[in-house]
Amino acid sequence: MPARRRSRHVGEGITRPTLGVAGKLSLAVLGLFGLLPVYWLVATAFMQREDVFSKDRPFFPFNPTLDNFGAFFEDTALLSALGNSVIVSAGTAAVSVLVAGLMAYSLSKFRYRGRNLFMVMFLVGQLVPGVLLLVSLYLMFSAAGLLYTYTAVVLAFTTFTLPLTVFLLKGIIDGLPDEIIEAAKVDGLSNLAILFRIIFPLITPGLVTAGMFAFMRGWSDLLFALTLAGPDKQTLPVGMTTAFIHEGSGDWPALMAASVITSLPLALIFIALQRYFVSGLAAGAVKG
Structure with a gap:
């Protein structure tokens, strides 16, 4: 009895494309x-250090060393900057999601004058x-007395994350049936x-x-953290720049080691929440 062909759903060619040898090879080259x-x-x-700056x-790394990583944990200023980054990034995420x-709920489920103009602006x-x-x-x-505080940095980061987060969440809420809200109001x-x-x-x-x-915006920003945060509120990008990059020289191996250490939290968060991330983007991209 011949094998039964697996049926393909509409759109499966996009989400699960069938690639030939040339396509797979091209993807492998691009990935590398x-x-x-x-x-x-x-x-x-x-x-x-001498290997990094050698001509050949x-x-x-044929002679690997962990000294570059140790320099990060021995620097109290960098550890303080790490704590500041956690506070600022977590605060930015919490405020951005709440606001x-x-x-998004207001723009999606309420109808009032100026709503469309507000979205365009x-x-x-x-x-x-x-x-x-x-x-x-x-x-x-400065006029509000918030300069060089965590609040100033969090509010500044939130300002620039809101457009994307609002329209992402609005696209998802648009897909929720109004009957759910009406039933809740009846209750x-x-x-x-x-x-x-x-x-x-x-x-x-x-x-x-x-x-x-x-x-991620709060974790990786340099300019706003450098300008709006005081010396004791500096985040990791500012702390790393100050610690490892100097005029005419730079401790690049230690800087790269610090970059690996500071990239790990984002990588672990992304891996842990990957299924939410993918489904959230898909839900926000398609209405209904």
Whole structure:
């Protein structure tokens, strides 16, 4: 009896494409090309300083060392910057998810005058380079007495993460049937209760995705942290730049080792929450 052919659903050719030998080979080459900078970073982190700056630098660390990693944990300023990054990034993620959830729910399920204009202005504002707003934010936070505080850095990062997180969550909430909200109102729930007890649990993948994006922004930003955070509130990008890069010289092996260490939290978070991240992006990209 001939084998039964497996039926293909609509769109499966996009989500699960069938590649030939040439396609697989091309993807493998592109993948290796994309991973080359990562390998170069890791290899440099394990190399001796004299090997890194030699004319015939080896492609592999034949004499690996862990001294470069030890320099990170021996520097109290870097450890303090690590703690600051955790506080700022977690705060940015929490505030971004909360505010973006409220805004997305309002834009998706409420109808009021100026709603569409607000959405357009929100997107247009995202087109303005962040560096152009740096002076304005500096003066605003200085006048409010928030300069050189965690609050200033978190609010600045949240400002630039909201457009993407709002429209991501709005796309997901658009797909939720209005009957759910109407039934909750019949049961006597307020709008806030509906949001926190019904909407948020239903869009958990989207919230995780938005939180990851906001966390990465807070973890990797240099310019705003350098300008708005005081000497005792500096985050890792600023601390690493100050510790390892000097005029006319730079401790590149130690810097690469610090980069590996500071990249691990993001990598572990992404691996742990990957299924939420993928499903959240898919849900936000397709309405209904």
